[in-house]
Amino acid sequence: DPAVPLHITGLTKRYAGSVDRYAVRDLGFSVERGQVLGLLGPNGAGKTTTLRMLMGLITPDAGEIRVFGQRITPGAPVLSRVGAFVEGAGFLPHLSGRANLELYWRATGRPAADAHLDEALEIAGLGDALARAVRTYSQGMRQRLAIAQAMLGLPDLLILDEPTNGLDPPQIREMREVMIRYAAQGRTVIVSSHLLAEVEQTCTHLVVMDRGRLLQAGPVAEIAGTGDTLLATLARP
Ligand code: ATP
Numbered sequence: 001d002p003a004v005p006l007h008i009t010g011l012t013k014r015y016a017g018s019v020d021r022y023a024v025r026d027l028g029f030s031v032e033r034g035q036v037l038g039l040l041g042p043n044g045a046g047k048t049t050t051l052r053m054l055m056g057l058i059t060p061d062a063g064e065i066r067v068f069g070q071r072i073t074p075g076a077p078v079l080s081r082v083g084a085f086v087e088g089a090g091f092l093p094h095l096s097g098r099a100n101l102e103l104y105w106r107a108t109g110r111p112a113a114d115a116h117l118d119e120a121l122e123i124a125g126l127g128d129a130l131a132r133a134v135r136t137y138s139q140g141m142r143q144r145l146a147i148a149q150a151m152l153g154l155p156d157l158l159i160l161d162e163p164t165n166g167l168d169p170p171q172i173r174e175m176r177e178v179m180i181r182y183a184a185q186g187r188t189v190i191v192s193s194h195l196l197a198e199v200e201q202t203c204t205h206l207v208v209m210d211r212g213r214l215l216q217a218g219p220v221a222e223i224a225g226t227g228d229t230l231l232a233t234l235a236r237p
Contacts, residue, residue, distance in 0.1 A: 083155030
């Protein structure tokens, strides 16, 4: 269905060398337009593996991923509608934040889209700091610049792998605002976290994973209030 941002069925991945342990096993869920979906689970649950398969970076052993109705394979055209934040984006420290993003956008070979650039920058909320050299940025600002980079071109589906890693509580709150602003106007966000407390105020829906498997999926209010013991662990920083 071309109207559905993400539909996954039977997704399975086992890394070479790990004989009896699946990183992701028989995972299935859907994400609807306008949702902010939190992919929640402890370390090693398989969140990053799942997101990397969605981005077409690694190939599943079994199962299917459809983004706006199209099958994800490495280099699939529909990936141009997907923006992704992964840790460790590199920037040129002596250039301004804005210049870094302009350079990146031109390097992707896509047509100049200044309106999109401005909107992405505004959502990221870096304000006057965009004119300053990246070397003067705090970690939180670099993180937001990396997220602005993922938002360039205003992709219909934005995937953020642990965007609050290493941020302090005020920065985490700002990040929350960035995600909520992005999802407004019918765009869709998928964000991973190992802390329920970090995502429950941002997300409309949750998918909870443990050891590669899906434990729960549904609207955040239905899941966060269940008193589940795994969720209780995930709530603690
Ligand atoms: P974290 O929050 O620590 O990033 P995660 O939920 O993202 O955890 P994954 O990184 O997807 O989990 O890891 C799932 C499992 O796959 C873990 O057991 C991990 O050790 C294993 N794994 C991840 N990457 C590789 C790899 N490149 N080669 C072999 N095993 C891997």
